[in-house]
Amino acid sequence: MSTDFSIFDFLTYRLNVALDGHTYSNADAQKVGIIRQNSEISTASLNEFLGYDLFLLGENTLNFNKRFGNHNLNALGGYSEQSFRSHNVQGGTTGFTSSPQYYFQLGAGPDKGVIDGSSFIYTKRSFFAQASYDYNNRYLVTVSGRRDGSSRFTKANRWGNFGAASLGWRISEESFFKGALPQVNNLKLRASYGSNGNDALGGPFGGAYLPYAVIGQNVNYVIGTGQGIVNGAAQLALPSPDIRWEERYTKDLGLDVSVLSNRLTMSADYYISQTRNALAPVQVATYLGHFGQDLFQNAGDIENKGFELALGYHDTKKDFTYGADFTLTTIKNKLTAVPVQGQSFNGADLTRSEVGSSLGEFYLIQFDGIFQSDDEAANYKNSKGVRIQPNASAGDVRYKDLNDDGKIDNADRTYVGQAIPNLQMGLNLNAAYKGFDLAIFLNSVSGNKVYNQARRDLEGYLGPNNYNADVTPWTPENRSNTTPRLLQGGGAGALGEAAASNARFNTTRWLEDGSYIRLRNVQLGYTIPKSLTGKVPSLGSVRVYITGRNLFTITDYTGFDPEVTGTGFYSRGVDVSAYPNVRSVIGGLQVNF
Numbered sequence: 259m260s261t262d263f264s265i266f267d268f269l270t271y272r273l274n275v276a277l278d279g280h281t282y283s284n285a286d287a288q289k290v291g292i293i294r295q296n297s298e299i300s301t302a303s304l305n306e307f308l309g310y311d312l313f314l315l316g317e318n319t320l321n322f323n324k325r326f327g328n329h330n331l332n333a334l335g336g337y338s339e340q341s342f343r344s345h346n347v348q349g350g351t352t353g354f355t356s357s358p359q360y361y362f363q364l365g366a367g368p369d370k371g372v373i374d375g376s377s378f379i380y381t382k383r384s385f386f387a388q389a390s391y392d393y394n395n396r397y398l399v400t401v402s403g404r405r406d407g408s409s410r411f412t413k414a415n416r417w418g419n420f421g422a423a424s425l426g427w428r429i430s431e432e433s434f435f436k437g438a439l440p441q442v443n444n445l446k447l448r449a450s451y452g453s454n455g456n457d458a459l460g461g462p463f464g465g466a467y468l469p470y471a472v473i474g475q476n477v478n479y480v481i482g483t484g485q486g487i488v489n490g491a492a493q494l495a496l497p498s499p500d501i502r503w504e505e506r507y508t509k510d511l512g513l514d515v516s517v518l519s520n521r522l523t524m525s526a527d528y529y530i531s532q533t534r535n536a537l538a539p540v541q542v543a544t545y546l547g548h549f550g551q552d553l554f555q556n557a558g559d560i561e562n563k564g565f566e567l568a569l570g571y572h573d574t575k576k577d578f579t580y581g582a583d584f585t586l587t588t589i590k591n592k593l594t595a596v597p598v599q600g601q602s603f604n605g606a607d608l609t610r611s612e613v614g615s616s617l618g619e620f621y622l623i624q625f626d627g628i629f630q631s632d633d634e635a636a637n638y639k640n641s642k643g644v645r646i647q648p649n650a651s652a653g654d655v656r657y658k659d660l661n662d663d664g665k666i667d668n669a670d671r672t673y674v675g676q677a678i679p680n681l682q683m684g685l686n687l688n689a690a691y692k693g694f695d696l697a698i699f700l701n702s703v704s705g706n707k708v709y710n711q712a713r714r715d716l717e718g719y720l721g722p723n724n725y726n727a728d729v730t731p732w733t734p735e736n737r738s739n740t741t742p743r744l745l746q747g748g749g750a751g752a753l754g755e756a757a758a759s760n761a762r763f764n765t766t767r768w769l770e771d772g773s774y775i776r777l778r779n780v781q782l783g784y785t786i787p788k789s790l791t792g793k794v795p796s797l798g799s800v801r802v803y804i805t806g807r808n809l810f811t812i813t814d815y816t817g818f819d820p821e822v823t824g825t826g827f828y829s830r831g832v833d834v835s836a837y838p839n840v841r842s843v844i845g846g847l848q849v850n851f
Contacts (some may be wrong), residue, residue, distance in 0.1 A: 268324040276315040283308045303355050309346025315339070328394040335387040347375035380466065382457070383407045398426035398448075408457040408503070410466040415502035422452025444516040456504040459554045461539055468498045496542060504537045504556065521573050527566040532594070534559050538827045542602065557603065557710050559595035560617055564588035564680075583686040591616045591678045603828050606708055607668075607764050609677070611828055614674040618828045620707055623670050624658040625767035627739045628732055640664045647759065649752040652731040653743030655760045656765065666759070674766050675707035677824065677831025679773075693787060699779040703821075708772035711763075711818045712835040718761035719745055772831060774813035774820040781805045798850035808841045 263271045284307040319336035350372050362782050385403035405423035429435050430445040439445075459465030472495035478487045512527040536559065539552035566590045572581035593611050596602070602612035610621035629635040635650040644664030647656065660670045687698040730736060731744040745757035783803035791797050813820045819838030824830035 267641070268322060270321045270323075272317075272319045272321060274315070274317040274319075276313070278313040279310065280312075281310040303350065303352040305348065305350035307346065309344070312343045312832070314341050330392050330395075331389070332391075333387070333389040336385075338384045338386075339381070341379060341381045343377075343379045345375075345377040349373045349375070361435050366633050373644050377752070378466070379409075381409045394431065396428050396431040398428070400424045402452070405828075406455055406457075406503075410457045411502055412467055412469075412499050415500070418455040418457075418505070420453045420455050422450065422454075424448060424450035424452075424731040442515065442517050443520045444514060446514040448510075448512045448514070450510045450512075451508070453505055453507045456506065456537060459501070460539060465554070467501050468495055470497055471495065496555055498555065501537070501554065502535060502556060504586055505534045507532045507534065511811075521571060523568075523570045523589060525566075525568040528564075529566065530561070530563040532559065532561050536560050538603075545792035556597070558593055558597060558613075561594045562589055562591050564590055578691045580689040581687075583684075585684040587682045589678060589680055589682070591676070593617055604638070609828050609830075610671075610673070615673060616678055616828045618824070619676045620674050620709065620766075620769060620831070621671050622674050622769060623666065623668075623762065623765040624660070624672065624674065625765050626656045626658045628737075628742055629654050629656055630737055649755045649759070651743075651756065652734070655742050655758050655762075655765075657759075657762075658766060668764070671764065674769060677708070677772075678707055679703035680705035688831075693785045695781075695783045695785070697779070697781045698777070700775060702773070702775040704773035706772040707831060708770050708815055708817065708820055709832045710768050710770050710815070711833055712817055714761070714763055714768040715835075717741070718763075719757060770816060771814050772820045772822065774815065776811045776821070777809045778805075779805065780809060781809055795850050799848075800850075801848040803846050803848070805844045805846070806842070807844070808839045 259276070260272055260274045262799040263273075265271060286305045288303045290302045297305060311561065315338065317336060317338040319334055322331070322333040324331050336348070384406045385405055386402070388400065388402035390398070390400040392398040401421070401423045403419070405417060405419050407417045409416070426446055426448040427442070428446045430442055430843045435442075435445065459467075471493050473491050474494040475489075475491050477490055479490050480486070483487050506533045508529060508531045510527055512525065514523075514525050516523040535556035537554055538557040540555045540557050542553050565586075567586045568583070569585075570581065570583040573579075593613055594613060596613060602610055604610055604621075608620060608622065609618040610616050611619065629638070629650055629652055633657075635652060635654065636645065636648065638646050638648055638650070638656060640659055640662045642662075642664065646659045646664055647666060648652070650656070657666045658670065659666060660672055663669065667768045682702070684699070684701040687696075689696045730738065732738045732742050744759040745753060780801055783801050785799055785801045788799070791800050817833050818835065819833075821839060822831055822833045822836070824832050
């Protein structure tokens, strides 16, 4: 909600107020019964969860807008406060020997109930200003600055200062250009440099610095010669008082062109974005007394650079209006600095991030096909004549021994692809004719890899739950070069070791091309003529439409969805069977009065 107050014809005060609240509850009741085949009868249990989130924002701004002949000045200054509060409580109990017909009660469980909960508040205060000047819409200058304070950092590191500046020259407004190239409606050069801050932290208590270590209970230890288990406590998180703002500095050089009475437009940019003191979870050695989650720290510097191109064409021919917009973005990502020289970061033993490499680049053992015969397996040796996979037989997976030491282990891992796409494209098409309108949006990414963990879980043969009906294993009669022979994992001896080797998780056997083209959105609509709607008093326009989302995807990826976000900062591109994008068809009616 916003309200404007005009102080003078050139000065306006605006108040913005926003409130967003959510309440949520969940009850999980498990009745008495056999949960799994051959299991004992379990007792009933009940768990309940209640909570709410509340976001508040208040923003005050003064806006100045004044023209002095050919000089135009716009300025804005303001102050804002925002807060986010979260509160929840949960309880659970077990031991019901019979299932109530209609309801459970937490207090009725014979076993001692467990009550837990948490509450936190996050606040942010900002002061900001911006001024824009142009001379005759030809020479343009914009400068801005802001000072942000976040409760997620200690008082010593709470405040961050950020700013930006841009210059523009509209060459098409120069007299020498208008006479020389009248077909060009707009030609503008621009350059900018600026910084902004990020205080988004993961972890407990809404993501904030930890003034003290976090101690957790209910941790089991094995003490003494009898191997008895003793319940105790452990340090789950180390204090992080030195954490501070993440800063991003962006340089941009751009060109804007429009011709043919502004029907054809183009914008081209070259950008370099440098993130300093990136906020990320960092692994902490257990010998420091750490037994919990990774600690968020200022983990290093990251650079992204590339080109952006936007092309558009829009025109009208009598009753027919049509247009097309195409965008293209290239990205080259790399880690440029770490707190400790030579330090690297791993993500689930699948990725590695070190200076010079892409963030979260896949670092795996290379899959090299299937042994087609026992002789082939026996003759797979290194340069010194040592057999590399001594337990392998016909139908087993072959891996590359990159360091030539005669064995396959983590020392053979190498960089095999990045999770971040190096090319992204989008295409918007639209048309309208006598009340009908059509809009189509497609997008694509390429140059990235996806680790298909779901396929590994289903095709790894590591237990009764890992089964995929579509798998066709290697047999002497069906010699596959992608799927090994069928072995039951977990056994002893050569067969058990071969099964474990075939299902090894940190290999390129499970790595796939993540490129795709997706029809993201299609909408067809029809606006009923005013000759019909005008007969109804106070009725403006009526439009009916049908929308299709994610109708098809062209990809070689075999998982549910190639559009994978990953499971962590260093594990982007790891598909753990997260819910895919929903394909939907929606009909609607828009009525304006």
